[in-house]
């Protein structure tokens with residue numbers, strides 16, 4: 001396998017690099033200080049520029065206005081965009097919309113596509129994915145209390161969700177609800193599209209995360225579905241296939257996340273090296289002369305490069321053989337890259353000293369907002385257990 005970017009991809013990567021440095025880095029602090037809504041018009045202007053450049057939605061097929069890249073190419077670009085917290089949003093490939101576009105593209109009816117997918121793919125509206133419930137372990141999403149019952153041709157949804165990312169300001173939610181309680185656990189739930197304007201859709205609050213409630217795209221909401229009534233044709237995909245579709249959403253989604261985290265690693269690494277080279281500790285000696293810092297730099301470089309190869313290899317395997325053949329690798333990258341990112345960001349903060357925990361650099365935002373990486377889309381431990389069981393199964397171990 002050859003992961004060298006093609007001349008076309010290299011050209012895109014160079015253009016993205018210039019765009020991020022010129023347009024995104026200078027605006028990152030504003031996002032923290034002003035909040036998402038005050039920044040939204042400016043972000044919309046930047047999105048228009050990206051569309052003019054032809055780089056909108058690298059993960060989407062061309063017929064949906066995207067770039068139609070394969071996963072390896074998308075991973076290279078996702079990693080470049082990850083160097084700024086604004087990158088994925090401005091280029092139209094941010095969670096949760098990217099994942100929702102993918103499942104709508106695959107499972108939505110023509111009418112659902114017209115009404116929900118087309119404006120979502122164009123970045124005209126936002127969406128959210130509402131699965132996790134405070135009352136149950138999200139790491140085992142076959143256990144849900146939220147129900148959807150058919151009544152006079154409508155689904156009536158009752159449920160309590162939380163960590164519905166970006167629900168604030170979203171036009172619709174894709175809700176996981178139990179439609180078939182008597183079915184086997186993996187076939188009990190379905191996915192249903194619920195416009196957030198539906199009576200009974202109650203956004204209780206944006207949950208405060210490490211000191212910040214966020215707003216709009218940068219928030220995570222607690223939601224109550226109080227007898228929300230939507231037409232029967234708002235079912236997404238087959239009845240009872242909610243869990244299966246959620247799994248499908250997570251496969252490429254993990255490549256997207258891991259690529260973004262690699263971008264964060266590169267940004268933090270670059271900042272660590274710059275600070276080490278500039279910060280004078282004594283008599284003209286900088287932090288870069290200290291062996292302990294040199295060791296952090298060498299170890300971080302090795303860990304990031306190894307993580308990148310793991311991610312590219314996984315993307316390549318999915319491109320070539322499909323997700324089922326790459327299940328082990330997808331689990332491996334999910335916990336490994338999240339751990340590497342946390343370690344590299346932590347070291348970068350340490351090298352910056354007190355400055356590292358201020359909001360004067362992007363590092364504190366990364367620390368606060370990316371800790372969740374080891375929890376969402378399957379906590380570290382779940383992926384480790386899953387992979388280990390599959391490996392041990394090949395040694396005859398039955399669990």
Ligand SMILES: Cc1cc2nc3c(=O)[nH]c(=O)nc-3n(C[C@H](O)[C@H](O)[C@H](O)COP(=O)(O)OP(=O)(O)OC[C@H]3O[C@@H](n4cnc5c(N)ncnc54)[C@H](O)[C@@H]3O)c2cc1C
Pocket residue numbers: 096128129130131132136137138139140162163164165166220372373375376377378379380381382385
């Ligand atoms: C930033 C962020 C964004 C999110 N966005 C969304 C979203 O948009 N939509 C949505 O529906 N959900 C979202 N979530 C929720 C996320 O999917 C859940 O938090 C996740 O599935 C874990 O569920 P839980 O929080 O209930 O933890 P639990 O399931 O209660 O697990 C707690 C801990 O137990 C350990 N653990 C769990 N299972 C095992 C096991 N089998 N073996 C060993 N240890 C185990 C792990 O350490 C885990 O962290 C988001 C979460 C975060 C942090």
